[in-house]
Amino acid sequence: xxxxxxxxxxxxxxxxxxxxxxxxxxxxxxxxxxxxxxxxxxxxxxxxxxxxxxxxxxxxx
Numbered sequence: 001x002x003x004x005x006x007x008x009x010x011x012x013x014x015x016x017x018x019x020x021x022x023x024x025x026x027x028x029x030x031x032x033x034x035x036x037x038x039x040x041x042x043x044x045x046x047x048x049x050x051x052x053x054x055x056x057x058x059x060x061x
Contacts, residue, residue, distance in 0.1 A: 005029060015030070
């Protein structure tokens with residue numbers, strides 16, 4: 001099971017969006033909220049408070 005590239009939550013089978021870039025990397029997103037924050041707004045998941053990645057990043061510091 002892949003995890004969301006932006007927030008880090010696991011994706012359920014049959015849900016989410018797979019986005020492939022020109023350089024061949026593949027990003028999985030659980031919702032349009034995550035994809036818009038990452039692709040359109042150019043945000044990093046570890047800097048947005050509501051994401052799982054941000055909570056883990058803050059706990060490491």
